[in-house]
Amino acid sequence: MEDLGTRVPLAPYTTLELGGPAACFASAHDVASLTRLLAHAEEREMPVVILGGGSNLVVADTGFDGLVIAMRMRGVTTTRQGDVVLVEAAAGEPWDELVDRTTLEGLAGLECLSGIPGLVGATPIQNVGAYGQEVADTIASVRVLDRVEKRVVELTPAQCEFGYRDSMFKRDPERYVVLSVVFALVPDGAATVRYAELARALEGRPRDVRTVRETVIALRRAKSMVIDPVDPNRRSAGSFFTNPIVDASIADALSAQHENMPRWPQPDGRVKLAAGWLIERAGITKGLRRGHVGISTKHALALVHHGGGTTTELLALASEVQDAVRARFGVELHREPVLWR
Template sequence: MQELHDAPLAPLTTFRLGGPATRLVTATTDAEVIAAVRAADDSGTPLLVVGGGSNLVIGDKGFDGTALRIATTGFELRGTTLELAAGEVWTDAVARTVEAGLAGVECLAGIPGSAGATPIQNVGAYGQEVSSTITEVVAYDRRAGAAVTLTNEECAFSYRHSRFKDDPSRYVVLRVRFALEDAGGLSAPLRYAETARALGVEPGDRVPLADARETVLKLRAGKGMVLDPEDHDTWSAGSFFTNPILTDAQFADFHARVRERLGDGAEPPAYPAGEGHTKTSAAWLIDKAGFGKGYGDGAARISTKHTLALTNRGGATTEDLLELAREIVAGVREAFGVTLVNEPVTVGVSLQGSPVQ
């Protein structure tokens, strides 16, 4: 294991924000990961687990404790069964499954971060979620002091959520196992209208795997959602807010406020989200509340390509970013009565404005 003290954390995040960690440990094997976690737990030292850093907002004061960077590697394909080490680069793993002719995660191409992070927030995009292909997650259970294997059902997946988010300090993901599909080189049925439209087919159709992946990469790049060191629109955590899921009563109130603000014929985006619930679009809410692409006059602004991404234009601080996020949350709540929830994990800070002790 590599160990550094007073180590900068900003370079390990896609936002390029945040202060240093008291101690930074880089683990390259599962055994090293477990040893580092046990050492922190035995000494009562606060622990921050860092993978690809694509879902982290770290406070300007940094992290007073041990930051554990998981850099494990392992891509093992047996038939249609795939096992990934937590430290594997997710988008590279997706590319390899496409090269192998296996469907199931091709529309998740271009998502930054590590494989170990995907089950935590049930990563999804363009009509696919990892929960539809994950069979098992191997994790170190800090409460039990042992490695455990959780089935798909035990992971309790839901929209951008899982068991791991319910108790974020309990599990450290070590490996993720997937069941993919051999569809003769074709993708899974396309479930996202934008993807199907870009490919000139209908939702539900299958297309060559490589075509699906390349189309998603182009769509994401057009929204600043594919990492590029030269493009500040990608100095972000991707979608900063989750799409709100509203009860029927909440949606009725929201719908009334939309028409009051935008006119009687205005119709907000609405997607079924289980019995008695409807999902709407956070990006639509942000835009219609008056926060368009490029909004902001400081070092932290909304992306010029997508209203759902908050970005560091260079030289921003974490507090700059949070001030912008709070302004957007307040504006959307005032306009539509809907409270947006941040998707990235905050460390040492809170979107509500109170520092985390």
């Protein structure tokens, strides 16, 4: 049986560095060890959660009263199939190492997702996205362990039901463990430059995938959106809220009152608003402090922990932000990171 730790502090496993202990903690290095750990928990009727890099997680101060399984499976394989290269990466592969490697090989499809922390296995969960790209654009299939049927299955992108920072996995978190993800990337393909801020930063520079990767990382660094051990904003979960999507009539009414409000039409006729813009206009400024937590000095959407704080403080600040935006604009902000309690 795998090494099972008890009362293991979870804070060091999260980028926020917050939260209490896991009642039990173990690492899964392959499907066999994962299956054994799940069976062990089931026999004891113990709840189970899956841990990647802990960069999209808020753990309660009381911790998690169950088994935390850390995904540590490694391995990347590459196969040419017609016009694309299929890259299969195991769940425990560090995400940015994969983007570094594929862009070095001149493969297009992941370049705008450079600098995002965490592991490959978590990327389908919230359909990770940034700078005009999301993993759903290139995912060819996701290999999962179905915890109900107790077998390994290959899911198609349609079965994953990807949406904006959303997927079937996020809505049904107890059913599947992601084992590996297959991305269909284009050799010597054109880089994606859809995002105005990225296009501006690339002016006068080549638009190959490597340059786009470097440019995205520079843009992210300026917003404290890469993990940097010397950055005072480093303890965060990235964006704490998703951009709200509202009916067109609501967006029109808000635009009439607030000139220059950023808005992006969605394929279903609704309109996506900029959560960061709403937060700042609601009077929550960058650098605001509430005890040991605060708003990043570089990015209004990131809640940061300054050390020595608690999850209770962080969630109180999150509620303060949500209340301010609701009071000013009548718009509800939804938390992006997953909460374990």
